[in-house]
Amino acid sequence: MIVWEVFRQEKKGKPFEHAGSIEAPDAAFAEAWAREQYGRRGESEALWIVARDAVHEVHDFPDEFDLKYRRVDGYSLKARLKEARGRVEAGADASRAR
Amino acid sequence: MTEAEFIEHLHGGGQVEAGDWMPDEYRARLVKFVQMHGSSELMGVLPEREWILRAPTLQRKLALTAKVQDEVGHAQLIFRVVEDLGKPREQCLSELVAGEAKFHNVFHYPTQTWGDVGVIAWLVDAAAIISQKALLKCSYAPYARIMKKICWEESFHILHGRDVVLTLVNGTEAQRELVQEAIDRWWGPLMQFHGTKIAANDDPMIQWRIKSQANEDARQQFLEGYVPQIRELGLTVPDPALRRRDDGVWEYTEPDWDELKAVVTGHGPRSAERLALRRRFLEQERWVREAVLAA
Numbered sequence: 001m002i003v004w005e006v007f008r009q010e011k012k013g014k015p016f017e018h019a020g021s022i023e024a025p026d027a028a029f030a031e032a033w034a035r036e037q038y039g040r041r042g043e044s045e046a047l048w049i050v051a052r053d054a055v056h057e058v059h060d061f062p063d064e065f066d067l068k069y070r071r072v073d074g075y076s077l078k079a080r081l082k083e084a085r086g087r088v089e090a091g092a093d094a095s096r097a098r
Numbered sequence: 099m100t101e102a103e104f105i106e107h108l109h110g111g112g113q114v115e116a117g118d119w120m121p122d123e124y125r126a127r128l129v130k131f132v133q134m135h136g137s138s139e140l141m142g143v144l145p146e147r148e149w150i151l152r153a154p155t156l157q158r159k160l161a162l163t164a165k166v167q168d169e170v171g172h173a174q175l176i177f178r179v180v181e182d183l184g185k186p187r188e189q190c191l192s193e194l195v196a197g198e199a200k201f202h203n204v205f206h207y208p209t210q211t212w213g214d215v216g217v218i219a220w221l222v223d224a225a226a227i228i229s230q231k232a233l234l235k236c237s238y239a240p241y242a243r244i245m246k247k248i249c250w251e252e253s254f255h256i257l258h259g260r261d262v263v264l265t266l267v268n269g270t271e272a273q274r275e276l277v278q279e280a281i282d283r284w285w286g287p288l289m290q291f292h293g294t295k296i297a298a299n300d301d302p303m304i305q306w307r308i309k310s311q312a313n314e315d316a317r318q319q320f321l322e323g324y325v326p327q328i329r330e331l332g333l334t335v336p337d338p339a340l341r342r343r344d345d346g347v348w349e350y351t352e353p354d355w356d357e358l359k360a361v362v363t364g365h366g367p368r369s370a371e372r373l374a375l376r377r378r379f380l381e382q383e384r385w386v387r388e389a390v391l392a393a
Contacts, residue, residue, distance in 0.1 A: 001391065003178075020175050020244040021182070025391055037171055038247065057117075 004030040005055060007048040008038050016048050027051075108307040113239040116182045124306050128238055129183050131308055136176035137194050137201040143169045144372045145209040145218060154212060161258050165219065168251045175244045182240065195377040197364050202226075204287050206366025213276035216266060217284050219259025224324055225291045227252045228316050237307035267331045274332070281328065282336045289337075289350065290358040292316040321348040 001023050007016040019038055024030035027049070034049050068074030099107075101121045114120055120128075143166045150166070153159035177187040193199040204222050209215060230249050236242040266273040293313040303309040321340075325348070328335055339351040361369070 003182075018243060019247065020240070021178050022174070023178060023181070023187075029390065033174075036167075037175065043250070 001025055002030070003052040004034070005050050005052050006034050006038060007050070008044040009046045009048075010044065012045050014045070016046070019047075021052065105305075108237045113237055113242070116240050124308075125183055127303065127306055128241075128308055129180055129185050131303065132176060132183070132238075132241055133180050133185065133190050133193075134200050134202075136173050136180060136190060137199045138205060139169045139173035139176060140194070141201040141205045141372060141376065144375060145205060145207070145368075146215060148209050149212065149215045152212070153215075158262070162215070165255050165258060168255070172248050172251070175247070176241075179238075179241050179244065191380055195373060195380055197369075197373055200362050203290055203358055203361045203366070204284075205372070206361045206364075206369045207283075207287055208368050210283070211276050211280060212262075213266060213273075213278075213280035214283065216259055216262035216277060217280040219255055220263050221259070221281075221284065221288055221324060221328075222291075223252055223255045223259060225288055225316075225320050227256065228319050228323075229292065229311070232309065232311035232316065235307075235310040263331070267333070277331075278333055281333055285336050286354060286357065287361075288320075289317070289353040290355070290361075292320070293358075294355055318348055321350070322346070 002025065003021050003023055005021050006019045008019040009016045022030060022033045022037060024033050030049050030051075034047050038044050038047055099119055104119075104121055104124070108114075114124075146162055147166055150159060150162050153162055177190050180190055181187050190199065194201070204218070204225075209218065227249060230245055230252060233245045234242055234249065236245070263277055266277045295314045296312070298304045298312040298315075301309070301312065304312065322342075325335055325340065325342075337351050339349060341349045343349060360366070364370070364373070
């Protein structure tokens with residue numbers, strides 16, 4: 001028996017989402033089960049039926065070199081923004097005093 | 099990951115996938131709980147199956163057949179989840195027919211009249227959907243995902259049951275009595291359905307985030323939702339102590355927990371008969387499984 005992962009699309013243009021898995025000896029049986037489980041009331045626009053072994057799964061995304069310059073959390077603007085605003089205000093005060 | 103880190107992950111709302119590491123206790127509790135759910139779906143079709151040939155109209159016969167197909171489909175999906183956790187479906191089935199696997203109390207009782215069929219589809223499914231909706235938040239993600247489809251189909255079952263009950267209460271005096279007698283018979287098992295009043299803090303199933311709702315909260319939600327719906331049809335709930343307090347909490351006669359315990363351990367009025375039927379069919383249909391595997 002083969003385990004098949006079933007992904008279903010609810011509406012045209014929506015992403016395919018994992019719905020569950022089924023067990024079947026071949027693709028034809030897998031399609032029959034998947035149609036019964038996820039399509040018999042017209043609740044799906046389309047199904048992807050993929051043998052679990054055919055799914056190439058990747059888990060770990062190590063960041064050995066701490067490449068945070070390409071992430072949003074790599075940029076802390078708060079302190080320097082405050083400094084810049086303070087500079088502008090100080091400049092305005094100085095010109096008013098003249 | 100250590101067990102402490104795992105628990106911290108769960109308590110922070112984290113979920114677990116099939117291939118992830120998990121403590122043995124978590125896996126064991128999950129297998130036991132999910133297997134019980136699968137067995138219940140499979141045994142739950144038997145009380146209704148008895149009425150397919152006796153359904154009053156063709157439309158009712160078709161709807162009941164569709165419902166039975168849905169429940170068997172749920173059992174297939176649920177046993178698949180158990181299988182990924184390490185226990186093969188064949189083992190789940192053999193434990194079930196050997197009387198070693200538990201299933202919900204309500205499926206151990208007889209379906210005496212068509213009134214019972216309506217009350218089961220309406221109120222038993224209503225009680226079940228309260229628990230199943232809470233399972234949408236289960237920490238084990240593959241189980242939570244299939245619950246989406248299951249809840250969606252259960253909503254159709256409740257509507258079907260309500261339709262049956264409404265037709266009967268709008269019918270003759272004898273038909274109204276049929277519904278009232280069914281409610282009288284099913285109220286006890288319904289009140290036992292969500293289990294004893296174990297506090298959330300003492301319930302390991304909640305601590306492992308397998309369940310997200312305390313038993314008593316589920317029962318209160320059932321009473322709050324369905325007692326008014328029963329009463330508005332001119333039907334009565336057979337519990338003189340039933341009362342909604344000013345703070346919204348329902349008081350009721352203590353359910354018979356001894357009965358619950360006896361029934362779920364296989365001593366219900368129909369336990370032996372239904373298991374015998376399941377055992378016979380498992381044997382009788384063996385050739386189908388073998389033919390499929392040989393294909």
